[in-house]
Amino acid sequence: MNKALSFVRLDYITVKPYLTLKNLFIFLAVAVIMVINSGSSASAIGILMVYAALYVSYPFAVGEKNGIDALYTTLSIKRNTVVLGRYLFALTVDVCSGLLAYVFSFVIMLMLRKEFNAGEAFLVTLIMLLVFSVVQAIQLPIYFKLGYAKAKFIAYLPFFCLPLATVAATSLLRNVLSVNQITVLLEWLVANTFIMVLLGIALWLAIVIISFLMSLKYYNKREL
Amino acid sequence: MNNALEVCGLNKSYDTFSLKDVSFKIPTGYIMGFIGPNGAGKTTTIKSILNMINHQSGKVSLFGLDSKDYAGQINEQIGIVMDSPFYVEDWTAADVEAAVSPFYSRWDGGKYADLLKRFAIDRKKKIKELSRGMKVKLMIAVALSHEARLLILDEPTSGLDPVARDELCDMLSDFVTDENRSVLFSTHITLDLEKIADYITFILDGKIVYTGTKDALLEKYVLVKGGLSEISAEQKKLIIGLREHSTGFDGMTETASIGRLPKSLVFEPITLEEIIICMNKGVSLYE
Amino acid sequence: MKIIVSNRSGAPIYEQIKAQIKEAIFSGELQEDDLLPSIRQLAKELKISVITTTRAYGDLEEEGFVVNVQGKGCYVLPQNKEMARENALRKIELGLADAITAAKAGGITKEEVADMLNVLYKEGDYE
Numbered sequence: 001m002n003k004a005l006s007f008v009r010l011d012y013i014t015v016k017p018y019l020t021l022k023n024l025f026i027f028l029a030v031a032v033i034m035v036i037n038s039g040s041s042a043s044a045i046g047i048l049m050v051y052a053a054l055y056v057s058y059p060f061a062v063g064e065k066n067g068i069d070a071l072y073t074t075l076s077i078k079r080n081t082v083v084l085g086r087y088l089f090a091l092t093v094d095v096c097s098g099l100l101a102y103v104f105s106f107v108i109m110l111m112l113r114k115e116f117n118a119g120e121a122f123l124v125t126l127i128m129l130l131v132f133s134v135v136q137a138i139q140l141p142i143y144f145k146l147g148y149a150k151a152k153f154i155a156y157l158p159f160f161c162l163p164l165a166t167v168a169a170t171s172l173l174r175n176v177l178s179v180n181q182i183t184v185l186l187e188w189l190v191a192n193t194f195i196m197v198l199l200g201i202a203l204w205l206a207i208v209i210i211s212f213l214m215s216l217k218y219y220n221k222r223e224l
Numbered sequence: 225m226n227n228a229l230e231v232c233g234l235n236k237s238y239d240t241f242s243l244k245d246v247s248f249k250i251p252t253g254y255i256m257g258f259i260g261p262n263g264a265g266k267t268t269t270i271k272s273i274l275n276m277i278n279h280q281s282g283k284v285s286l287f288g289l290d291s292k293d294y295a296g297q298i299n300e301q302i303g304i305v306m307d308s309p310f311y312v313e314d315w316t317a318a319d320v321e322a323a324v325s326p327f328y329s330r331w332d333g334g335k336y337a338d339l340l341k342r343f344a345i346d347r348k349k350k351i352k353e354l355s356r357g358m359k360v361k362l363m364i365a366v367a368l369s370h371e372a373r374l375l376i377l378d379e380p381t382s383g384l385d386p387v388a389r390d391e392l393c394d395m396l397s398d399f400v401t402d403e404n405r406s407v408l409f410s411t412h413i414t415l416d417l418e419k420i421a422d423y424i425t426f427i428l429d430g431k432i433v434y435t436g437t438k439d440a441l442l443e444k445y446v447l448v449k450g451g452l453s454e455i456s457a458e459q460k461k462l463i464i465g466l467r468e469h470s471t472g473f474d475g476m477t478e479t480a481s482i483g484r485l486p487k488s489l490v491f492e493p494i495t496l497e498e499i500i501i502c503m504n505k506g507v508s509l510y511e
Numbered sequence: 512m513k514i515i516v517s518n519r520s521g522a523p524i525y526e527q528i529k530a531q532i533k534e535a536i537f538s539g540e541l542q543e544d545d546l547l548p549s550i551r552q553l554a555k556e557l558k559i560s561v562i563t564t565t566r567a568y569g570d571l572e573e574e575g576f577v578v579n580v581q582g583k584g585c586y587v588l589p590q591n592k593e594m595a596r597e598n599a600l601r602k603i604e605l606g607l608a609d610a611i612t613a614a615k616a617g618g619i620t621k622e623e624v625a626d627m628l629n630v631l632y633k634e635g636d637y638e
Contacts, residue, residue, distance in 0.1 A: 010326075066310065074299055076295050422560040438562070
């Protein structure tokens with residue numbers, strides 16, 4: 001575990017040169033614009049989380065460009081540790097940016113003298129966290145199997161697929177179920193939020209674990 | 225005597241190239257030069273030893289331990305210098321220390337700082353801004369700062385000027401003044417090895433052609449030159465890497481074969497470089 | 512003690528080292544119980560391989576000039592008076608042969624050469 005944590009630090013040092021203030025300002029500016037447009041903090045949180053999701057790919061990109069896998073081998077970091085460390089890094093980035101996003105949206109709303117709904121903001125952050133985590137869970141095994149250069153395009157598919165999937169799912173539901181059934185379903189969902197949350201987390205956990213196992217398998221097979 | 229490194233029957237195939245049955249040993253306390261033309265398999269062999277690529281069969285042991293089973297322990301004691309750093313090019317020397325030191329239980333920060341000073345490497349300068357020679361020195365600084373017992377260098381001197389190469393050789397000689405330390409030095413610039421190498425392993429086309437002491441290798445072969453008319457077709461077969469031109473021929477032959485050649489020919493001591501060149505030609509001619 | 516080696520002299524490097532150490536011993540520059548530079552230190556300073564210096568010292572030990580003490584290094588052994596004498600005689604013979612050749616070429620007589628020998632001995636205070 002120690003080594004995995006040291007590896008997370010190593011990943012941080014790997015991407016540190018690229019965490020420029022310039023990048024951050026651009027994103028913050030876009031976030032501010034979106035909040036002004038939409039009036040809610042949700043979009044601010046959303047855009048900052050996108051930032052986070054992108055950053056998870058940086059260790060792969062930078063690492064591959066500099067042949068860093070050779071470094072991992074010389075430091076006798078086991079392949080499994082690299083994978084575990086990378087997932088922990090992703091988790092850390094997600095949580096940190098979630099916090100940042102939450103705080104930042106609060107600040108923006110304050111500055112724009114808009115009402116800040118703490119509960120809603122928290123829920124949005126949590127859901128975004130889970131969603132982006134799932135997206136990363138899809139991306140990580142692809143990066144581990146193909147390496148950044150080859151995986152770049154495929155890995156961004158989930159980002160596009162998500163809105164598409166949402167649209168497809170909702171239209172499917174609308175076509176298959178009658179309005180009555182949907183209402184009943186929604187009421188049941190609202191009434192059983194606790195179960196929903198549990199189910200959601202269980203599903204998220206399952207996806208992440210499957211993703212982790214796949215990454216382990218792919219990375220262990222890769223030749224450098 | 226213990227061997228710092230033992231390679232036994234290493235095999236690795238690619239589409240266009242394969243390592244066949246590569247075997248050699250480095251006794252502790254000595255410098256082994258690993259020579260061969262480009263593409264002969266030096267880097268592939270080294271990467272197999274370091275577990276950067278998987279080999280199909282064969283066994284590698286370092287300090288008496290199997291390289292795969294004890295990878296963690298072993299890598300702590302190996303200092304690696306490649307022809308280009310495998311660090312992020314936007315890192316500074318300070319970043320490199322922050323990145324690697326947690327993984328070496330015997331990291332000596334003071335020694336690293338001293339070496340950086342000695343090599344005049346600015347801690348805050350990015351790797352991509354360093355000259356080629358400085359990059360190699362940085363890798364050496366790292367390699368020497370965690371009490372490594374074996375230094376493995378893969379073509380570190382290509383692109384270095386003679387002054388830098390001389391400094392590198394000095395450092396390697398200094399490294400083995402402690403007889404518990406050893407060096408594997410792969411290069412195609414044999415001039416450096418001519419001086420300081422104790423042992424030589426010569427690889428050609430994925431196969432080991434010679435492994436043993438440098439002195440024995442340089443005594444085994446001799447340069448031979450003469451006029452075209454001085455030598456018969458039968459005798460030509462004894463010449464490895466025969467090169468004929470309008471005013472004569474030259475090549476290499478085994479010292480043991482001198483008796484079977486005309487006394488009028490000129491025989492001279494040979495250098496490692498000439499051995500590589502003649503052997504390389506010889507392979508294609510006498511396949 | 513001076514040891515320098517040449518790649519171009521034709522003689523194998525370990526032979527050159529041996530010869531120079533023997534010379535130092537015969538001339539008295541190296542005394543009994545003096546410690547030679549360590550094998551590895553010498554290799555580093557002369558920029559040659561450790562095996563070469565090991566071979567030189569190994570041969571010297573076999574020939575009775577030095578002894579290798581484990582963990583300490585190579586010590587000069589007390590010299591066989593016979594060998595020192597023989598070495599000296601060999602050198603005198605070579606030197607005299609050169610002198611005689613030069614004398615003949617320059618038309619100097621044997622008596623003149625003998626006189627010069629006496630003068631040199633007196634001047635150099637060898638008596």
